[in-house]
Amino acid sequence: MMKAAIQTETFLNYDRIRNLSRVAKPSKTRIEEILEKGKILNGLSTEEAAELLAVDDKESIDHLLSTASYVKKEIYGKRMVLFAPLYAGNHCTNNCLYCGFRAANKDIHRIKLNMDQIRQDTESLIREGHKRVLLLSGESGHYPLSYTLDAIAAVYSAEVNGSRIRRVNVEIAPMDIEDFKTLKKANIGTYTCFQETYDPELYKIYHPTGKKSDYSYRLNVMHRAMEAGLDDVGVGVLFGLADYRFEVIALMEHAADLEKKFGCGPHTVSVPRLEPAPGSAISEEVPFPVSDDDFRKIVAVIRIAMPYTGIILSTRESEDIRNELFQYGVSQVSAGSRTTPGGYSLTGEEENKQFSLGDHRSLEEVINDLTDGGFIPSFCTGCYRKGRVGNDFMDLAKPGLIKHFCMPNGLVSFAEYLSDYAPENLKKKGFNLIDKITADAGSGEIGTLISDSIERVKNGERDIYL
Incomplete structure (x- = not known):
């Protein structure tokens, strides 16, 4: 990990933060521009976030929520x-x-x-x-x-x-x-x-x-x-x-x-x-x-x-x-x-x-x-226990790859809960959801991996993770 000298003074510029917290509401064109950038999944600058925080009309807020x-x-x-x-x-x-x-x-x-x-x-x-x-x-x-x-x-x-x-x-x-x-x-x-x-x-x-x-x-x-x-x-x-x-x-x-x-x-x-x-x-x-x-x-x-x-x-x-x-x-x-x-x-x-x-x-x-x-x-605790933490986690998250671990691991841990703790009505509903999501994943490697892991859980195996 990169080392850094710890500051005794603040790293925050309070005048800048206060000024940004008072920016005027942006135009609808500008809001659209910022939200389209957000969909690229590279995040926003502090200035862009400050503009979105100034939005107050229902139409723009609904657009903000749908983008999120x-x-x-x-x-x-x-x-x-x-x-x-x-x-x-x-x-x-x-x-x-x-x-x-x-x-x-x-x-x-x-x-x-x-x-x-x-x-x-x-x-x-x-x-x-x-x-x-x-x-x-x-x-x-x-x-x-x-x-x-x-x-x-x-x-x-x-x-x-x-x-x-x-x-x-x-x-x-x-x-x-x-x-x-x-x-x-x-x-x-x-x-x-x-x-x-x-x-x-x-x-x-x-x-x-x-x-x-x-x-x-x-x-x-x-x-x-x-x-x-x-x-x-x-x-x-x-x-x-x-x-x-x-x-x-x-x-x-x-x-x-x-x-x-x-x-x-x-x-x-x-x-x-x-x-x-x-x-x-x-x-x-x-x-x-x-x-x-x-x-x-x-x-x-x-x-x-x-x-x-x-x-x-x-x-x-x-x-x-x-x-x-x-x-x-x-x-x-x-x-x-x-x-x-x-x-x-x-x-x-x-x-x-x-x-x-x-x-x-x-x-x-x-x-x-x-x-x-x-x-x-x-x-799921798979990332933590596999060492996918800190920078390693972000290296997977930023290209959009982390959900390929989150979704299967989440489903398997959910199947554990359903098998061990859920009442019958929740168990039935939960496994129906798992079946639907597994089917949506298709018959490729991920879908097959999920199906096999869920079957192992139903057969009594526990703590399965990628």
């Missing part, structure tokens, strides 16, 4: 990756004004799971059919790196009837390079950390105390992680803390700087909106509200501008908006989520959650709805 749908289909096909967050603890020394875990919230019961409890929670997820977990905790001395490493090992060690979690992604406090080198050895997938807001002045207001109040240290965390050798990183902002146009443009600049310095941008972008959280007044009156129409536009612009980056949508959002955004660029979703430590196996207390959920469907219900929509619910 086209881009997603061309890159990823119909697969939708599923995962669940697992909260190891909610102690926190930061005082983020929007978060239920913040240090000043005295009404919350602080919980730190031990390794047996983490295994219990993981086993509950395995029994539902999950294969991918995002491990999280508050940012506190209660959770040193040694604890996180033990927690990762505990998740991987959990087993139910021969089934295990196959990929652990991690969302923990920013660290120094040497600690990231240690984390890399723990067999993690993606390291995720949100900037929350890229606006440095507003950041100070929302993060008055705690280590997280150091804007620059957090902003440069992905540079340190990639300098340490981590292949896949995930970025994101919490929409509602600042002007959404500013945030999207800054996020794109962040991704571009990683690409410039390391030859590879972020693996994923998360797009949460601020939701009510226990003990947080600011979460009840969102400073910069993002409407559903603007949220659709955000997802579509990111998909077109960053076509090879996974877009993650959490259960903060409602069932309806999630089902809709599956069409327009989202490629990974959490399902059956709990935001309370021990929420899958212990008695969860409502006041101990990090934020409120908008989608309360179980994993089975989400999969049922995805199947009705013609999507492939995927638990």
Whole structure:
């Protein structure tokens, strides 16, 4: 991997970002020109994305959404990756004004799971059919790196009837390079950390105390992680803390700087909106509200501008908006989520959650709805386990080749779920969808490979991937 000296100063030009966030709405001719460029699948410049963010009429937004749908289909096909967050603890020394875990919230019961409890929670997820977990905790001395490493090992060690979690992604406090080198050895997938807001002045207001109040240290965390050798990183902002146009443009600049310095941008972008959280007044009156129409536009612009980056949508959002955004660029979703430590196996207390959920469907219900929509619910971890990560993943994604792995692997992992966990009605519907997609693939090499792999699953073989 290419090495880069880590900056102590910001790599963002805030005047430029603010100016771009105020550009006027482009003409219909210009919109058409930008969207046609987007269909080439080489992404957009920050300036072009800024113009699309200024679009506000229904006709142009519908055109934007249809283009995003086209881009997603061309890159990823119909697969939708599923995962669940697992909260190891909610102690926190930061005082983020929007978060239920913040240090000043005295009404919350602080919980730190031990390794047996983490295994219990993981086993509950395995029994539902999950294969991918995002491990999280508050940012506190209660959770040193040694604890996180033990927690990762505990998740991987959990087993139910021969089934295990196959990929652990991690969302923990920013660290120094040497600690990231240690984390890399723990067999993690993606390291995720949100900037929350890229606006440095507003950041100070929302993060008055705690280590997280150091804007620059957090902003440069992905540079340190990639300098340490981590292949896949995930970025994101919490929409509602600042002007959404500013945030999207800054996020794109962040991704571009990683690409410039390391030859590879972020693996994923998360797009949460601020939701009510226990003990947080600011979460009840969102400073910069993002409407559903603007949220659709955000997802579509990111998909077109960053076509090879996974877009993650959490259960903060409602069932309806999630089902809709599956069409327009989202490629990974959490399902059956709990935001309370021990929420899958212990008695969860409502006041101990990090934020409120908008989608309360179980994993089975989400999969049922995805199947009705013609999507492939995927638990695939093939790229990660085959070493197709970082630059290697992008080398396949950019020519449009990654879907030739995503689609077969997604179908096989879906067949596993149907065989092992689905009720009879979902099993029948799911295998009908698999048969249809397999038939559409034809009798060539890919179609034959899928048919053979599905048959192996039906005969009891597991963990098949390309």
